[in-house]
Amino acid sequence: MALLIDHDLCTLCEACIPVCPFGSLEIKEGKLLVDESCTLCGACVPEWPVSALLIEEIEKDSGINTGDWRGIWVFAEQRWGKIQSCSYELLGAARRLAEKLEVPVTVLLLGAKVKEPNSLLTAGADEVLFVTDAALENFGVEPYSKVIADLISERKPEIVLGGATAIGRSLLSRIAVKVKAGLTADCTGLDIDTEKRLLLQTRPAFGGNIMATIVCPEHRPQMATVRPKVMKPLENTYDSKGSVTKISTDVPANRVRFLEFVADDTSRVNIAAADVIVTGGRGVQDPKNFSMIEELADLLGGAVGASRSAVDAGWINYSHQVGQTGRTVSPKLYIALGVSGAIQHLVGMQSSDYIIAVNKDPNAPIFKVADVGIVGDLFEVVPKLIAEVKRRKGT
């Protein structure tokens, strides 16, 4: 859209200038002008004696016939030949979207020797395209992005999804540039506008203070990365009629040479894989009080999580942080102790199966997502919880 000024009709009456809430209009050298602060709100347009102002839709032609693009593609991540759990989560999401669009789900798998590619079919794929070559054994952003971009241009999927992992983030952004598509990174929710066949891509925006839903109406494919542990894999085995099709292609040279894998030190505290997480927030008040959180987590066979406030205070290491700038987790049981439930924390844990929150403020937002909320002082509640778990375990 654009604000058009018909200078032949404009009488320089100045009536529009005080009406503009952004001060975007001025008369300069005998001409009404608009500057870049104009938000196209339209306040200046109506009801002047002479209508010299008009907001007009600019014809946008991406040159793409969106109707030619069909189907949902999922990039399946593998490391050391093992398909990563985020691929199955993405397939669960893709299946739900595919039902609404009535299209097949295709998985793109790249590698040399990959274990159990058929598992992708039972996890929700109608077809697996397995591009196999010794040069694709380990992830390399150059060859991977070239191979996938070529396949996208040739086969025209309407949606392409990948994990918001280190690999997915670097790969999908490169592919998006190559195929001239947009990319919504780090989505926490996906849905479909069935009427317009648009992917509704929801992610935190403005520092996590709002959730924005982004659409890509003009271009194809619609591309998104999704945070691990946000989506759920299918509960039941998918009765796929498809198969794994091996594709060989010319793999471009990789300017990066693979030397060796060095394990990430912080992966020793893998809260993302824990079934039970006991999280402490600022309400824990002191680093030494984390021993109580650790004791409860140990008794439940779980891991210790933390809010960013607790991490920023230096009470516990960053590898424990849950939330937008920490890990996204989806355990069977999440216990939040002295955590207020800021949106940046909630986006990292709200897909947990069962949430128990202890907070002395009855209006704390964490209670909105909790299955069980205990309004009380955690220093009274947690020792009772520990005693009860010990009693039941007979220890």
Ligand SMILES: Cc1cc2nc3c(=O)[nH]c(=O)nc-3n(C[C@H](O)[C@H](O)[C@H](O)COP(=O)(O)OP(=O)(O)OC[C@H]3O[C@@H](n4cnc5c(N)ncnc54)[C@H](O)[C@@H]3O)c2cc1C
């Ligand atoms: C860009 C950005 C990214 C962010 N990323 C993250 C992130 O990844 N993870 C994250 O957690 N935050 C993140 N934050 C910070 C987030 O906005 C909140 O500031 C933070 O989550 C608050 O942590 P908290 O709940 O521990 O502390 P507070 O908000 O201070 O809440 C403490 C809670 O403890 C309760 N309490 C106090 N004493 C007791 C007691 N004795 N018993 C019971 N309850 C008690 C209080 O009632 C209160 O609700 C981010 C912020 C921004 C801007």
